Amino acid sequence: MKKKDIKILLVDDEPDILEIVGYNLSSEGYQISTATNGIEAIAKAKKVKPHLIIMDVMMPEMDGIEACENIRKDSNLANTIITFLTARGEDYSQVAGFDAGADDYITKPIKPKVLVSKVKALLRRLKDDDSNAQIVTVGNIVINREEYKILKDGVEIILPRKEFELLSLLASRPGKVFKREEILDRVWGNEVIVGGRTIDVHIRKLREKIGEDHFKTVKGVGYKYV
Amino acid sequence: MKKKDIKILLVDDEPDILEIVGYNLSSEGYQISTATNGIEAIAKAKKVKPHLIIMDVMMPEMDGIEACENIRKDSNLANTIITFLTARGEDYSQVAGFDAGADDYITKPIKPKVLVSKVKALLRRLKDDDSNAQIVTVGNIVINREEYKILKDGVEIILPRKEFELLSLLASRPGKVFKREEILDRVWGNEVIVGGRTIDVHIRKLREKIGEDHFKTVKGVGYKYV
DNA sequence: GAAAGCAGTTAACACACATTTAATATGATA
DNA sequence: TATCATATTAAATGTGTGTTAACTGCTTTC
Numbered sequence: 001m002k003k004k005d006i007k008i009l010l011v012d013d014e015p016d017i018l019e020i021v022g023y024n025l026s027s028e029g030y031q032i033s034t035a036t037n038g039i040e041a042i043a044k045a046k047k048v049k050p051h052l053i054i055m056d057v058m059m060p061e062m063d064g065i066e067a068c069e070n071i072r073k074d075s076n077l078a079n080t081i082i083t084f085l086t087a088r089g090e091d092y093s094q095v096a097g098f099d100a101g102a103d104d105y106i107t108k109p110i111k112p113k114v115l116v117s118k119v120k121a122l123l124r125r126l127k128d129d130d131s132n133a134q135i136v137t138v139g140n141i142v143i144n145r146e147e148y149k150i151l152k153d154g155v156e157i158i159l160p161r162k163e164f165e166l167l168s169l170l171a172s173r174p175g176k177v178f179k180r181e182e183i184l185d186r187v188w189g190n191e192v193i194v195g196g197r198t199i200d201v202h203i204r205k206l207r208e209k210i211g212e213d214h215f216k217t218v219k220g221v222g223y224k225y226v
Numbered sequence: 227m228k229k230k231d232i233k234i235l236l237v238d239d240e241p242d243i244l245e246i247v248g249y250n251l252s253s254e255g256y257q258i259s260t261a262t263n264g265i266e267a268i269a270k271a272k273k274v275k276p277h278l279i280i281m282d283v284m285m286p287e288m289d290g291i292e293a294c295e296n297i298r299k300d301s302n303l304a305n306t307i308i309t310f311l312t313a314r315g316e317d318y319s320q321v322a323g324f325d326a327g328a329d330d331y332i333t334k335p336i337k338p339k340v341l342v343s344k345v346k347a348l349l350r351r352l353k354d355d356d357s358n359a360q361i362v363t364v365g366n367i368v369i370n371r372e373e374y375k376i377l378k379d380g381v382e383i384i385l386p387r388k389e390f391e392l393l394s395l396l397a398s399r400p401g402k403v404f405k406r407e408e409i410l411d412r413v414w415g416n417e418v419i420v421g422g423r424t425i426d427v428h429i430r431k432l433r434e435k436i437g438e439d440h441f442k443t444v445k446g447v448g449y450k451y452v
Numbered sequence: 453g454a455a456a457g458c459a460g461t462t463a464a465c466a467c468a469c470a471t472t473t474a475a476t477a478t479g480a481t482a
Numbered sequence: 483t484a485t486c487a488t489a490t491t492a493a494a495t496g497t498g499t500g501t502t503a504a505c506t507g508c509t510t511t512c
Contacts, residue, residue, distance in 0.1 A: 117415060148403045148444045160470050161446035195473055200488060202471085219480070219487060386459055421462050426499060428460085445470070445498065 006123060007031045009050035011041040011067070012085065013059045017110070021054065024112045025119060038062025042070050045077055052122060054106065056085045081122050085110070138171045138225070141210065150210075157209060162187065166202050167210065170225035179222040199223075232349060233257045235276035237267040237293070238311065239285045243336070247280065250338045251345060264288025268296050271303060278348060280332065282311045299380065305361050307348050311336070364397045364451065367436065383435060388413065392428050393436065396451035405448040425449075 008030050012018050018034050026032045033048050035041040037059045045053060053071070057064040064084055071077050083104040106118055134146040142151040148164060150157050159167065165187045170178060183199055184190075203223060207215050216224050234256045238244050244260050252258045259274050261267040263285045271279060279297070283290040290310055297303050309330040332344055362369045368377040371394055376383050385393065391413045396404060409425055410418075429449060433441050442450050 117412075120411075146403065147401045147450065148447055161444075162471070194471085197474085197488085197490095198472060200490085201473090203488095204490070217488070388460065420460090423463080423499085423501095424461060426501085427462090429499095430501070443499070445468095 005031075006052070007033065007048055007050040008119070009033050009035065009041065009044055009048065009053045009055075011035045011038070011053065011055040011059070011064070013037060013056065017056070017085070020112070021110060021115065024116055028116055028119075030119075038064060038067030038070075041067045045071050045080070046074060049076065050080060052119065053080060053082045054085060054119075055082065083118075083122060136168075136171060138174050139214075141171065141214075143168055143171055152210060159206075159209065163202055163205055163209075166199075167206055167225075170215070170223060174225050177218050177222050177224045181222075183222060232278070233259065233274055233276040234345070235259050235261065235267065235270055235274065235279045235281075237261045237264070237279065237281035237285070237290070239263060239282065243282070243311070246338070247336060247341065250342055254342055254345075256345075264290060264293030264296075267293045271297050271306070275303065276306060278345065279306060279308045280311060280345075281308065305363070309344075309348060362394070362397055364400050365440075367397065367440075369394050369397055378436060385432075385435065389428055389431055389435075392425075393432055393451070396441070396449060400451050403444050403448050403450045407448075409448060 008025055010018050010021055010025075010032060011034070012021075013036050015036075018036075022032045022034060033044055033050065035044045039062050041053070041055060042062075044050075055064045055067065059067075068082055068084075071080065071082065081104075083106055085106050104118070104122060106115060134144065136143045136145070140153050144150065145168060148158075148161075150159060150164070150167070166183065169183065169186055178186075180199055184192075184194070188194060203215055203217075214225055216226050218224060234251055236244050236247055236251075236258060237260070238247075239262050241262075244262075248258045248260065259270055259276065261270045265288050267279070267281060267290075268288075270276075281290045281293065285293075294308050294310075297306065297308065307330075309332055311332050311334060330344070330348060332341060361371065366379050370376065374387075374390060376385060376390070376393070392409065395409065395412055404412075406425055410420070414420055414424075429441055429443075440451055442452050444450060
């Protein structure tokens with residue numbers, strides 16, 4: 001998920017806090033909405049379905065704890081991460097907050113850097129969730145993108161980066177013919193210009209390491225992994 | 227983790243306290259064991275490997291602080307949460323306790339409701355130990371984020387902050403390759419710009435201190451902890 | 453408040469090896 | 483067979499990392 005698609009709801013009764021937190025997060029590229037009390041927070045949460053809610057504990061009308069409990073009851077918001085803003089040392093509110101279903105705490109006074117990195121850490125969960133499969137299994141080959149290594153018949157093989165990415169691309173859709181142009185685009189990047197024989201050489205190395213017959217040449221078009 | 231699988235060790239020299247705390251927690255479904263002094267506590271801790279230890283500071287034979295220090299040296303108990311029972315206002319014991327490696331405090335007189343929700347909050351960490359783990363054990367290395375120290379084969383090693391955070395990041399997902407960019411983001415902070423060789427130098431120091439072969443270079447990509 | 457110590461960073465260079473090129477061979481297709 | 487695309491090999495190039503030492507602020511210490 002891209003940053004600009006991530007929605008954050010800020011809830012605090014002090015405009016200053018909304019201001020500073022909002023500024024820091026929106027300059028990171030997140031979409032920000034705000035509310036100034038618990039009731040408003042619940043309404044906005046249902047409407048915009050934020051990925052993350054940062055909410056003060058102490059607020060007029062309805063406090064953060066109550067709002068949190070309320071939001072937790074809405075199954076549409078089950079994946080929403082809720083974190084409280086709390087003054088350092090407000091011990092009891094932390095306990096109550098966790099009971100209400102909070103995921104984390106940010107203590108006041110707020111330090112922008114800490115805030116931003118905490119938010120990133122919290123949102124990383126989302127990223128990991130819907131990121132494309134990091135491990136692909138094709139025949140007797142297991143390609144582990146996360147660890148940058150492959151297993152061939154259970155034996156670990158380390159490939160240099162370009163070879164790894166080329167294999168990774170071809171094997172991502174076994175049988176599909178990738179045009180040379182497309183390969184250049186996706187492995188090298190569209191603005192990089194390399195000579196005409198470069199792909200061939202990498203294919204050659206893969207054939208040596210993985211097996212001759214896995215890489216079929218389609219003359220005049222490109223290559224496919226079988 | 228289910229409640230009935232969670233083990234709590236209570237340590238206090240007053241039977242009344244053991245009684246009341248034990249009653250409240252076991253009726254919540256936790257598995258309770260008890261000890262009446264520090265020496266006994268250490269023995270029981272090693273034996274039952276509790277998830278949480280609630281321990282009085284003042285005890286005959288060996289006090290809680292000493293017992294806590296002792297328990298913290300056992301890498302098998304690295305994930306154990308230790309919280310002290312202390313009379314309200316015993317300031318010094320709190321400071322000494324945190325030095326010894328305590329995670330939290332519960333003040334006497336004990337209010338059952340506060341006790342139970344505090345215990346719940348402390349144990350919540352266990353639930354999501356993937357994302358928020360304060361203590362990571364990888365092979366012969368125990369990384370204790372909360373206390374900013376690591377144990378290698380049971381020996382405490384103090385690392386400077388950046389080295390610690392770099393190790394901590396890499397070891398948080400052994401095998402995963404962290405891209406240089408991602409490392410900069412998460413250890414240095416995204417707006418900080420440091421020279422290209424800075425990561426290398428820190429990796430070098432970690433290799434010296436922790437072991438050459440733990441840190442694999444993936445050229446053109448980044449590093450991984452193995 | 454000077455000296456010493458430490459964490460963190462930078463700079464400079466070495467060096468391995470990943471990547472590309474160049475030159476030539478092979479093979480397919482019409 | 484003539485042509486064109488790919489295969490193959492070795493050599494050239496270049497990028498990225500390793501390593502050391504020096505530099506910069508900070509904190510600690512006396």
